Amino acid sequence: MTNSTGKALTNAEKQKRYRIKQKQSGKKELRGYxxxxxxxxxxxxxxxxxxxxxxxxxxxxxxxxxxxxxxxxxxxxxxxxxxxx
CATH class of the missing domain: 1.10.1220 (Arc Repressor Mutant)
Structure with a gap:
C-alpha cells in the first residue's frame, strides 16, 4: 500500500485507515477483558x-x-x- 506521495504506508497508518473505514461504515470498536x-x-x-x-x-x-x-x-x-x- 502506498499513500498519495508514493511512500509505503506504515503499519500504524494502515490500522488508522482501517479504523476510519470501519467507523464510516457505521461500525464501533469495543474492547474488554x-x-x-x-x-x-x-x-x-x-x-x-x-x-x-x-x-x-x-x-x-x-x-x-x-x-x-x-x-x-x-x-x-x-x-x-x-x-x-
Missing part, C-alpha cells in the same frame, strides 16, 4: 459456529438485547450462575 468463565463460553461458541471475534461479539450483544426485550435477562443470568458459567 473476559473472565475465565466467559472465555470458556467464548471458545465453545467459536468452535461450534466458526464465527470470528467481530461476528461473535455483535451476535452476543444482539442476543442480550433480545433477551432484555423479552424479559428473560434474569432467567439467563440465573442459569449462568447455577451452571457456573
Amino acid at each position: 473476559l473472565t475465565p468463565e466467559a472465555l470458556a463460553c467464548y471458545s465453545e461458541i467459536q468452535q461450534k459456529t466458526d464465527w470470528n471475534d467481530s461476528l461473535l461479539l455483535s451476535n452476543a450483544i444482539r442476543l442480550m438485547y433480545a433477551a432484555h426485550k423479552c424479559g428473560q435477562i434474569g432467567l439467563l443470568y440465573n442459569w449462568l450462575t447455577e451452571h457456573k458459567r
Whole structure:
C-alpha cells in the first residue's frame, strides 16, 4: 500500500485507515477483558459456529438485547450462575 506521495504506508497508518473505514461504515470498536468463565463460553461458541471475534461479539450483544426485550435477562443470568458459567 502506498499513500498519495508514493511512500509505503506504515503499519500504524494502515490500522488508522482501517479504523476510519470501519467507523464510516457505521461500525464501533469495543474492547474488554473476559473472565475465565466467559472465555470458556467464548471458545465453545467459536468452535461450534466458526464465527470470528467481530461476528461473535455483535451476535452476543444482539442476543442480550433480545433477551432484555423479552424479559428473560434474569432467567439467563440465573442459569449462568447455577451452571457456573
